[in-house]
Amino acid sequence: MIVELGIVAAKALLVIFMVLNLAGVMGWVERKGSALIQDRIGANRASVLGFAGLGLVNTLLADPIKFLMKEDFIPPRGDRLLHTLAPCLALFPALVTFAVIPFGDVLMVGEREINLQVANINVGILYIFAMASLSVYGIVIGAWASNNKFSLLGGVRGSAQMISYEVAMGLSVIGVLMVYGTLEPQQIVRSQGELLGGWLPAWGILLQPLAFVLFFTAAVAETKRIPFDLPEGESEIVAGFHTEYSGGKFLMFFAGEFAEMVTSAGLMTTLFFGGWQVPYLVRDGFHFPWGTIWLLPHLAVVLLQVGMFTLKVVFFCWLFVLLRWTLPRFRYDQVMRLGWKMLLPLALLNVMVTGVVIVVLHNGS
């Protein structure tokens, strides 16, 4: 009993630690990446105790210290309680969603099997969407509690945008759920280890390409990043919903955005890119389609899988940064038109076509 609880606590700590740290590193990657794209040098001024050698480490240390030392300002006519609650509401869903994302297969320690996933819920996908739907509150409440016109405009924009894209996101995943026939993330990843025609891994991207395009677009919109950063829109409404935020609370909004980015990357990996699957790697080693077999020890297999998962997540995080610094911002009516008139009908079409194909294949065999 105690051991079981300890294992769950250790897994939860590991995942939270990874997500928060990756979010912090992404803050640095975003600054350096933007500099790379705009032909600048970027973030190289931080020197801790007169030592400016390691850019990454120094910036990682200096950024949060700077945020935390700043004055925490609450607008005098605003709402003290909700103004403080809002950043917590923004950060919370991003951190808990990762609980159902499997980061590896089972790890065998002696006789004990450890499932490398914090919580194995049989309706895991539903849990993800339930938590995602709560992430709107941080923006709406923060915007309202600031008692500022620009904040309120940002909050109204944000809530409408996120509700609109949640619909498209949910419907695009239905196709994947139909193909793999389960709501359990771990089960979805296992199914993606099968081979199509004996050599092609059955990853979601290959079986549901349209669903991936829709999901990716909706995921960018949900993280409120360019080209969908209308709730912030600094050239129109100052800084949108976080205009009146400073210091540690602003840092929490900021970290929330990056944590959401990491979680979206994890979701895309899990649903469409085989999660922890390494092509042709099964529990005892590599089995290549041309007949070669490399046997590997159990620990090496697990480490390869966890490493592969991390690599895929980091790739998608980088893609988010790349998108942000290459695309211009949409106009608001364009955002609404894209969500309701393009993504939603396409997602419905995808569900219908997938259903027909599944019925035909089942009756054919």
Add this chain to the structure above:
Amino acid sequence: MILFFILAALSVIFSLAVVFQRNPVHSAMALVATLFLVAVLFLTLDAPMVGFLQILVYAGAIMILFLFVIMLLNPEALERRRVFWWGLGSTAALVLIVEMAALLSAIPAREGRIAAVAEGFGSPEMLGRTLFRDFVLPFEIASVLLLVAIVGAVVLAKREL
């Protein structure tokens, strides 16, 4: 059991806050908390699917629309006629209490332990089978009704369409 009482007490406190808060945004947030706690109660009752749907639909989508409307309309303009609303609210509450008491006394007292849940209870498979095999006609009628309501709302809101 202890968990149930903590959750129940918290949800009662938050639902009282919904009624007694002066500020409509505070009321709405208290309602979100209540719905969330009821969802957790569903989880403890072996119905994770219903619990997560409760968060997704009620706490997530519908309450955001409530907040949206509260933020767009100026709620201070609705502060008048307090006495009338108090009267109406207390009458409705009284009727509900009497009804609940009547219902609860009609259920025969149960001896001993409550029966264990069946295999696969509350799973998506069971829910889907019940909904789309046994109750498919009511389900379809309900969806048509919702469609009519949506079309009606659009027609009313956009007269010049």
